[in-house]
Amino acid sequence: PRLRLDVAVQEPVLHANETLHATVSARYLFGAPVQQGHIDWELSRSGPAALPSRWSDLIAGPASASVRYQVLAEETVDLDSDGSIDIEGIVQMTVPRRTRFELSVSAEDASGDNTSSTRSFTVYPGAVEIGMAAGDDWVSLGTPLEARVVAFDPTGEPVLNTPIQVTVTREGWHGWWEWHGGSEDGALQLRRAREEQTVATCQLVSTAELL
Secondary structure (H helix, E strand, O other): OOEEEEEEEOOOOEEOOOEEEEEEEEEEOOOOEOOOEEEEEEEEEEEEOOOOHHHOOEEOOOOOOOOOOEEEEEEEEEOOOOOEEEEEEEOOOOOOOOEEEEEEEEEEEOOOOEEEEEEEEEEEOOOOEEEEEOOOOOOOOOOOOOOOEEEEOOOOOEOOOOEEEEEEEEEEEEEEEEEEOOOOOOEEEEEEEEEEEEEEEEEEEOOOOOO
């Protein structure tokens, strides 16, 4: 292609539900701006992001929830005289876990020549994240439970003296039969609901290593 796209995200770090600000510039390879054309852009949540290598074995965020792909915003914008546009979009999270987002951009001039670019970046659930070492999936009744946790910032550096509350919850399922339909054409249907009960809590203060 004869075109070049430059995508610059203004925020060095983004947290959940903050607003992304980006500038996209379309130019010809010989340097002139693309003045007659348009840009299509799309902001999407693409999946979970990896933890820093130091904490890669830990669980950060709800273990049972998954980060799903979703397009959050998209638009077609005509280019201005200097061949650039400004983009704003909210980086919405559904799960409080490091998440990878993508800003996909394509440009086309009046002759139909086009090019595209994708910028990937990580959005953090907060200024401080809590990581927990994984335990056994099953333990015998009466076995003491151990919670090994640490607080760290987006770069992976430990955040000292951060209060951490550990909560132990017993989960189970309650089932019952419920009648649906009329008195003559109805039927019993099995219904289930999850039950949660807090059985223990403790207060910790973070250090430079797993507690």
